[in-house]
Structure formats: C-alpha cells, structure tokens
Amino acid sequence: MRRRAQKKLAVWKFASCDGCQLSLLDCEDELLTLARRIKFANFMEASSAVVRGPYDLSIVEGSITTPSDAERILDVRRRSKFLVTIGACATSGGIQALRNFADVKEFISIVYARPEYIETLTKSTGIADHVHVDYELRGCPVNKHQLLEVIVAFLVGRRPNIPAESVCVQCKERGTTCISVAQGVPCMGPVTQSGCGAICPAYGRGCYGCFGPKEKANVDALVADWRLHKSVSEDQTRRLLHTFNAWAEPFRSAGSSPGVEHIGKDLRD
Amino acid sequence: MSSASDLVGSCFRVSSDVLGLLIRALKDDGYMTIGPRKVAESIQLEVIDSVDDLPRGWGDQQDAGSYRLVRRSDSAYFGYNLGADSWKKWLDPRRKLLWRAKRDGESWEAEQSQMQVPRMAFIGVRACELAAIKVQLRVREVTQAHSSSPDAQSSTLSAEAPAGVPEEPFLVGINCSQAAATCFCSSMHTGPAFGSGCDLVLTEVINDDNHNFLIQIRTKRGAIISSKLPLLPSIEDDLAHIDRQIARVSDSQSRQLNISNPAEFFSRRLEHSHWDDVATRCLSCANCTLVCPTCFCSTVEDTTDVKNAVAERWLRWDSCFHLDFSFIHGGSVRSSTRSRYRQWLTHKLGTWHEQFGSSGCVGCGRCIAWCPVGIDLTAEVKSLSQPTQ
Numbered sequence: 001m002r003r004r005a006q007k008k009l010a011v012w013k014f015a016s017c018d019g020c021q022l023s024l025l026d027c028e029d030e031l032l033t034l035a036r037r038i039k040f041a042n043f044m045e046a047s048s049a050v051v052r053g054p055y056d057l058s059i060v061e062g063s064i065t066t067p068s069d070a071e072r073i074l075d076v077r078r079r080s081k082f083l084v085t086i087g088a089c090a091t092s093g094g095i096q097a098l099r100n101f102a103d104v105k106e107f108i109s110i111v112y113a114r115p116e117y118i119e120t121l122t123k124s125t126g127i128a129d130h131v132h133v134d135y136e137l138r139g140c141p142v143n144k145h146q147l148l149e150v151i152v153a154f155l156v157g158r159r160p161n162i163p164a165e166s167v168c169v170q171c172k173e174r175g176t177t178c179i180s181v182a183q184g185v186p187c188m189g190p191v192t193q194s195g196c197g198a199i200c201p202a203y204g205r206g207c208y209g210c211f212g213p214k215e216k217a218n219v220d221a222l223v224a225d226w227r228l229h230k231s232v233s234e235d236q237t238r239r240l241l242h243t244f245n246a247w248a249e250p251f252r253s254a255g256s257s258p259g260v261e262h263i264g265k266d267l268r269d
Numbered sequence: 270m271s272s273a274s275d276l277v278g279s280c281f282r283v284s285s286d287v288l289g290l291l292i293r294a295l296k297d298d299g300y301m302t303i304g305p306r307k308v309a310e311s312i313q314l315e316v317i318d319s320v321d322d323l324p325r326g327w328g329d330q331q332d333a334g335s336y337r338l339v340r341r342s343d344s345a346y347f348g349y350n351l352g353a354d355s356w357k358k359w360l361d362p363r364r365k366l367l368w369r370a371k372r373d374g375e376s377w378e379a380e381q382s383q384m385q386v387p388r389m390a391f392i393g394v395r396a397c398e399l400a401a402i403k404v405q406l407r408v409r410e411v412t413q414a415h416s417s418s419p420d421a422q423s424s425t426l427s428a429e430a431p432a433g434v435p436e437e438p439f440l441v442g443i444n445c446s447q448a449a450a451t452c453f454c455s456s457m458h459t460g461p462a463f464g465s466g467c468d469l470v471l472t473e474v475i476n477d478d479n480h481n482f483l484i485q486i487r488t489k490r491g492a493i494i495s496s497k498l499p500l501l502p503s504i505e506d507d508l509a510h511i512d513r514q515i516a517r518v519s520d521s522q523s524r525q526l527n528i529s530n531p532a533e534f535f536s537r538r539l540e541h542s543h544w545d546d547v548a549t550r551c552l553s554c555a556n557c558t559l560v561c562p563t564c565f566c567s568t569v570e571d572t573t574d575v576k577n578a579v580a581e582r583w584l585r586w587d588s589c590f591h592l593d594f595s596f597i598h599g600g601s602v603r604s605s606t607r608s609r610y611r612q613w614l615t616h617k618l619g620t621w622h623e624q625f626g627s628s629g630c631v632g633c634g635r636c637i638a639w640c641p642v643g644i645d646l647t648a649e650v651k652s653l654s655q656p657t658q
Contacts, residue, residue, distance in 0.1 A: 030575045037577065152575055161570050165591050166554040168641075173363050173586075177311040178353065178556070180641045182336045190554035190641045214554075215592045216606055221550045225642040229334065 007056035007155065010042035012076050014062025014069050015096055015124060019141035020087035021045050021061050026144050034148070037155055053079035057154055060133075063089040063096060063124045070121070070130060077131040084150060085127045088140035092212055092248035093124040095140075100124060100247050101256065125247070137162065140210040140244040143195050164215045166190050167207050170198035179204060186226045186240060191217035191251075212245040219254040276492035280508055281500040285473075285480040288346060289320040291441070294497045295390040300439055303359055304392035305349065310338055312352040314359070317392065324349055331449040331634070334643025343475050347393055350449035353639050355562035356391055356402055360438070367569070367582040377580070390439035396460030397452075399442060399467055400631040401562035406437075407625050408565050439490065442467035444514060448522045451634030453647055456525040459631040461518040469495065472511050483507050524647045526632065528618060534653075535619035539611070542658040547649055548607035550642055555588035557636035557644075558613065563629050566594065589613050614646060 011021050025046060027034065041051035058080035064070050077083060088094045099107065100123045108115045127133055137150055146162055153160035163169070167189035171178065179201050180187040187206035189198070193214040200207050213219070219241065226232035232240070241255030295302050296318075306315040307324040317323065328341040328348045341348045370379040394402070445452075445461050454460030463470050468491030472483040483503060486492050528534045558564040568587035573580045587594055590609045595602035603609050621629035630646070637645045 033575045037575070148575065149572075152573060152577075156573050156577060158571065158573070161572060163591070164593060165588070166552070168554045168556050169559065169586075169588070172353070172556070172559040175308070175313065175354075177309045177313070178336075178639060178641070179310075181334060181353075181639050182310040182338070184335075187641070190552040190556070216553055216604075218549075218552050218606065221552055221642055224550075225334070229643075 006037070006039045008041035008051060008053070009038045009151070010053065010055040010058045010076075010080065011040075011045065012042075012058060012060045012062075013044070014060065014073065014090070014127070015065040016062030016087065016089045016094065018045065018061070020090075020139070020147075021059070023086075023142050023144040023147050024059070027148055030148055034151065038151065054081060055079060056081050057151070058083045060085045060090050060127050061087055063093045063126060064121070064130055065096060065124045066120050068119075073127060073130050082134050082154065083127075083131070084135045084137060084154075085133050086137045086139075086142045086147060088138070088210065088212060088244040088248075089124075090127045091136045091138055092126045092245045095244050095246070097124040097247035098242060101242070123247075135160070138193055138211040139195055143197065146195055163194055165194050166214045167192045167194050167196070167198050167201070167211070170194045170196070171201050174198060174202060176202045179206065180230075184230055186230050186232045186236070188222075188240060191219050191222050206240075208243060209241070209251065210244050212248045213251055217250055219250045223254055273492040273496045274489045276486045276495060277489060278486065280483055280485045280503045280511075281495070282503045282507060283482050283484055283498060283500060285346070285482060287484075287498050288323075288482065290498050291469075291494070292317065292319060292392065294494050295392075295439060295441075298494065299388055300390035301387040302390050302392060305347070305352075307338070311336060312338070312349045312354075314352075314354040314356065314391075320346070323347075323393075329449065331451045331638045332643070333451070333637050333645045334640055336638050344480065345446065345473055345475060347443045347471075347473050348446060350445070350447070350452065351395065351398070351633055351635060353560045353635060355560065355633070355635065356394065356398060356438075357405060357562055357565075359389060359391070360402065360405055361565060361586075363586050365584045367584055369582075370580045372578045386436075388436055388439075390441065392441045394440050394442045394467060395445055395633075396442070396463045397454040397457075397631040397633045398562060399440065399463060400454075400457075400459035401633065402440070403464070403466060404563045404625065404627060404629065404631065405565065407627070408563070411625055412565075439494075440467040440469075442470040444470065444472040444511060445518050446473060446514065448518050449634060449638070451524065451637045452522050452632065453524040453526055453634060454632035455519040455522045456527055457628065457630060457632035462515045467491075472514065474510065483511060485511075524634065524637075524645075526618075526630065526647045526650060528650065531619045531622055531628065535615040538653050538657075539615070540657070541653055543649070543652045543655075544607045544611050546652070547610050547644065548605065550644055551606050551610050552642060553590045553606045553609055554641060555590040556639050556641060558588040558590060559586065560635040560639045561617075562631065562633060562635070563617075564588070568594070589616070614649065618646075618650070 085091055104122050108118050112118055150160045179185040185206045188209035189207035192207050192209045193211040195211045223237055238255045241251045245251050292302050302317050304317040305312045305324050306322050307327055312324050323346045325346050326341050326344045328339050329350055330337045330339055366382040368379055368381050370377045442463050468488045470485040474481045486495050566587045567584050570583045589612050592601050617629040
C-alpha cells in the first residue's frame with residue numbers, strides 16, 4: 001500500500017493570548033496519532049522547524065489589530081488551501097474588541113510612555129472581515145475535542161459535528177437544572193452557541209457567552225426578560241454582553257445601547 | 270391465601286413505611302428503580318435505592334419561566350410538582366450508539382450496537398406523564414411501521430435501531446395532591462385522574478399524625494409485587510378521598526387549552542400575525558422541546574476517530590427549533606424563528622392528531638415553566654384565536 005502524501009498543517013497567530021492553539025498541544029493523548037496523519041508543518045508553539053507552504057490546512061488564531069497583521073493575513077490566505085479560524089479573537093475580534101467601542105488614541109496615551117511607537121488599528125476585527133474563511137470554530141478558548149473534530153473531519157473530507165445550537169442543549173444533556181428558571185440567575189446560555197459542555201451553569205454561574213451568539217440569537221428578548229424578571233440593570237446588561245465576543249452581532253448592538261462611554265473610564269479615573 | 274391476580278382492581282391502605290418495602294420488592298425482582306430525587310435546585314428523575322433518596326418535604330412553586338423549590342410544612346414524599354425531567358430521558362436516551370464500524374486493513378466491519386437496556390421501574394409517575402409515555406409508545410409504533418416499509422429511506426437509522434427499546438417499564442403512579450400554576454392536564458383530558466396503564470397507583474394521605482398511602486392495584490404484575498407488602502384493607506371513604514382529591518386538583522387548574530378542531534384551527538391561522546409576535550420573544554433555544562415529555566425528534570451524527578480506524582453512528586435528541594433540523598439540499602426550510610415556533614406548535618397541537626391519533630401535548634406545563642422567557646403556549650393559542658392584526 002502506497003502512502004498518500006501527508007497533508008500539511010500550519011498554525012498562525014495574530015492578536016491573541018495563545019490559549020486556543022494551546023488547546024491543540026493540550027490534545028496530549030491524541031497528538032502523536034494526529035501527527036502521523038497530518039504534518040505539523042508550521043506550528044511555532046510546538047516546534048521551530050518550519051516546512052514551507054503552501055499548506056493544506058491553516059488554523060488561524062487571533063484578531064487583526066495592526067496594519068501589518070492586516071497585510072500578513074492576506075499572505076496566510078494565499079498560502080492556505082483551507083483556512084479555519086479558532087477562537088473568539090479570530091471569529092469576532094475577541095476581548096480586545098472592547099476598544100472598538102472607545103477611542104484607541106486615548107488608551108494609547110494612558111498606557112504607553114511613548115505613544116508614538118504604537119501603530120495600531122482603531123478596531124480589532126475577526127479574520128473573516130479580511131479574507132475568506134472556510135470554517136469558524138468558536139470558543140474562548142476553543143474546546144479541544146471540537147478542535148480535534150474539525151481536523152479529523154477535514155482529513156476524511158466530512159462535515160464536522162459542531163452543532164450551532166444553544167448552550168441550553170448541553171445543560172439539558174448533562175442534567176443541569178436551568179439556573180435561569182430555577183434560581184433567577186441571568187444567563188447567556190439561550191443566546192450562546194454550545195460547544196464548551198455548558199460548564200458554568202453546572203457550577204451555578206450564568207453562561208458568559210464565550211462561544212459567541214448562536215444562530216438567530218434573540219438577544220433583545222433575553223435582555224427584556226433580564227430587565228423585567230431578574231432586575232438586571234442596563235450597566236449589568238452591557239457587562240454581560242460585552243466580553244469575549246463583544247463585537248459579534250447581535251451581542252454588539254444589544255450591549256451598546258445606551259452607549260459605552262464608561263469603557264476606558266476606569267483606566268482614566 | 271388468594272392468588273395475586275385476585276388483587277387486581279382492589280385498593281389497599283398501607284403505612285408510609287411500606288414505600289421502602291415497595292422499592293425493595295421491585296429491586297429484588299430485578300428492576301432498576303427510578304424516581305424523584307432532589308438534585309441541585311430541582312426534582313430530577315434518577316436511580317433511587319431507597320426512600321431516603323426521595324425528596325421528602327420538598328415542594329415547588331412554578332409559573333411561566335420560573336421554578337423554585339420550597340420546603341413544605343409536611344413531610345410528603347410526593348409533594349412536589351413536575352421538574353424539567355420527564356421519563357423520556359429513560360425511555361429515549363439523549364444519546365444512543367446505533368452502530369460502530371472498525372477498520373480491518375482496507376475494509377470495514379460494522380457491528381450493531383448491543384446496548385443492554387435494564388428492566389426499569391418508574392416510581393412517582395403522574396397522570397399526565399402516563400399519558401405522555403403512551404404518546405411516546407404510539408409514536409414509536411408509527412415511526413417503526415413507517416421505517417420498516419421498503420421505500421423508507423431511513424430504515425437503517427432511527428426506528429430500527431436495536432438499542433434502547435426497553436421492555437415496558439413497571440409503572441408506579443402517584444395521584445397529584447395539588448396542581449402547579451403551570452398545569453393544564455384537566456383541559457387536555459390526560460389527568461389528574463389516571464387513564465389505564467399503570468401497574469400501581471398510589472395516593473399519599475397525610476392527616477395529623479398519620480402518614481399513609483392508598484394503593485390501587487391495576488395489573489397482574491402490580492398485584493404480584495403488592496402481595497409482598499403488608500396490605501391493610503381500605504375503608505369505604507378511601508376511594509371517595511381519592512375522587513375528592515382528583516376533583517380538587519382539577520378545579521384548581523387555572524390554565525386551559527381548548528381547541529375543538531385542532532387541524533382546522535391551525536390550518537386557518539398559518540399566516541396569523543401573532544406568529545410574528547411570538548417570534549420577537551422566542552429565543553429558539555430549544556428548552557421547550559427538551560423538557561417536553563413527548564417531543565421525539567432526533568438527529569444522526571457520524572463520527573470518525575483520530576486514527577481513522579473506528580466510525581460510529583449516534584442518535585441524539587434534536588429540536589425543530591434548530592436551524593440544522595430543517596436543513597435539506599440548498600439550505601434550511603425553516604430559517605426564521607417564526608417558522609420554527611409555528612412548526613412546533615402546529616405539530617404538537619394540530620397535525621400530531623393526524624399523524625399519531627392524539628394531541629402531542631399532555632398539559633404538563635413543563636414548556637411554560639422551563640422557557641427562559643416564560644412563553645406560555647396556552648396564552649399563545651388564545652392570542653391565535655383572536656383575529657389577525
């Protein structure tokens with residue numbers, strides 16, 4: 001039996017914390033098996049030995065925040081046959097997209113001693129705002145089992161089993177009593193895509209929305225219920241919606257009213 | 270002593286201690302006993318070993334989008350109303366392996382899943398839940414008959430799955446002692462009085478210092494189990510007590526669902542403006558279908574492992590509220606929340622009659638209580654009865 005040429009995998013990093021690509025290294029039990037099926041051709045976090053492209057599968061972590069990154073992602077796309085983004089940063093700009101609601105120049109003047117050294121874009125955006133993306137894997141960070149599923153599905157040429165349903169489905173699957181209904185806790189679960197395994201509600205905390213909005217997320221209806229039945233203030237609502245996926249619609253606009261001038265104020269005060 | 274089958278149709282009085290003996294008798298007979306248990310902040314249906322596992326002294330307060338456990342003033346074992354769990358969790362598991370194929374060199378060898386289903390005894394089944402179990406069995410019959418027809422494309426998938434079709438469970442019913450605010454079984458004619466189907470029906474009677482159960486023996490296997498218990502003859506007023514309790518529970522239900530001709534009702538309202546109104550509130554999160562004791566829709570997931578040596582086909586609960594549920598060649602048929610809610614309600618209350626010979630709703634009220642934003646199908650139906658805007 002002749003072995004077909006091994007497919008080449010590349011992992012790229014943009015503005016991010018590295019947590020998502022770390023999920024790949026975190027696949028300890030499966031990593032060596034996977035390495036026999038796909039060549040880790042460019043994965044700096046694992047090895048400095050780089051094999052030249054083009055690459056069959058590129059995994060992209062992080063958001064675009066600088067002019068040079070906006071250029072670099074075009075090059076990555078050109079060298080990739082199939083491009084998958086991983087994590088909230090790459091999908092929707094990440095937590096750093098909180099800057100999108102405020103004046104970046106002001107931040108820079110507060111944070112850096114020599115602001116003139118800083119070259120940055122006014123907004124942090126997801127990869128799909130810049131190049132064509134073949135598949136987006138959600139999460140902050142991504143779930144390593146889902147990451148493995150995407151790679152394995154790619155290798156056999158099938159659609160990955162990544163449901164677009166709400167976190168509620170996973171709560172019910174693991175037998176968690178709904179904390180919104182049974183305890184009155186404001187929870188993002190009903191408008192958030194599943195994938196994490198519904199961890200937070202199992203420990204009595206409302207969902208933080210790490211996996212971003214589910215398809216057809218009706219955030220306005222959820223917010224209306226928070227106001228009416230759970231005494232959640234406008235400020236709390238904004239804080240709940242504007243976290244890791246703040247720039248993803250409809251979290252973005254539902255959390256934006258009535259303005260988010262306060263973001264950055266804490267820094268100034 | 271008379272034979273056990275002579276006991277069928279009779280009613281006895283037992284002290285509450287006998288509940289423990291009943292659970293033991295069922296276990297001794299090889300049943301896995303499943304009943305109510307307080308888990309976190311609700312009552313769930315879990316494996317129970319003894320009466321100590323039952324949620325004694327717990328009750329609940331429910332309304333649209335709200336459920337709270339509360340301490341009762343008495344020590345009733347069954348003083349709670351329904352939680353989010355229904356028996357479908359045991360009859361129709363959330364995930365089920367259908368088959369597995371293993372690579373053998375260049376070829377694949379498939380094997381059917383050999384999931385062992387235990388003999389189960391359900392303790393604490395309510396009248397509406399018995400009705401739901403019967404609806405589920407009917408659905409299984411109809412879908413199996415459909416999928417075994419030669420032209421059915423899905424014949425190798427859901428219904429013919431060898432796994433997870435258990436022997437009919439032993440059912441210990443319990444008459445409700447009160448209705449939750451979300452209950453409307455009375456208007457659905459599924460309760461509070463039991464239809465046929467339970468092996469035993471209990472009624473919990475607490476008066477001052479006395480804590481007793483009335484036990485009505487309904488089947489032969491119910492009689493055989495009961496014959497192992499210290500039964501006391503019931504007094505004349507016991508049966509009347511049961512009737513009074515059922516009448517009281519029925520009268521206390523404030524919610525109702527009355528549609529005289531369901532098929533026509535919905536077919537005339539497919540473009541009603543109220544569907545848009547519901548869609549502004551509905552989260553399409555699927556909680557209603559997950560807690561519904563009769564919703565049965567599933568999806569099939571094919572998986573392959575990292576070594577590419579094992580492929581599996583799984584059946585898992587799905588929901589008509591999911592975009593992917595109606596995905597066919599070219600896209601999803603029901604992309605809007607409006608169309609998904611309409612599909613759910615018109616099927617549950619309308620076309621279900623045509624398909625399975627009854628309503629798909631048993632009036633348990635779970636979808637009302639466990640909807641995160643408290644959408645109430647009885648109120649929606651009322652609004653749909655009004656002229657379109």
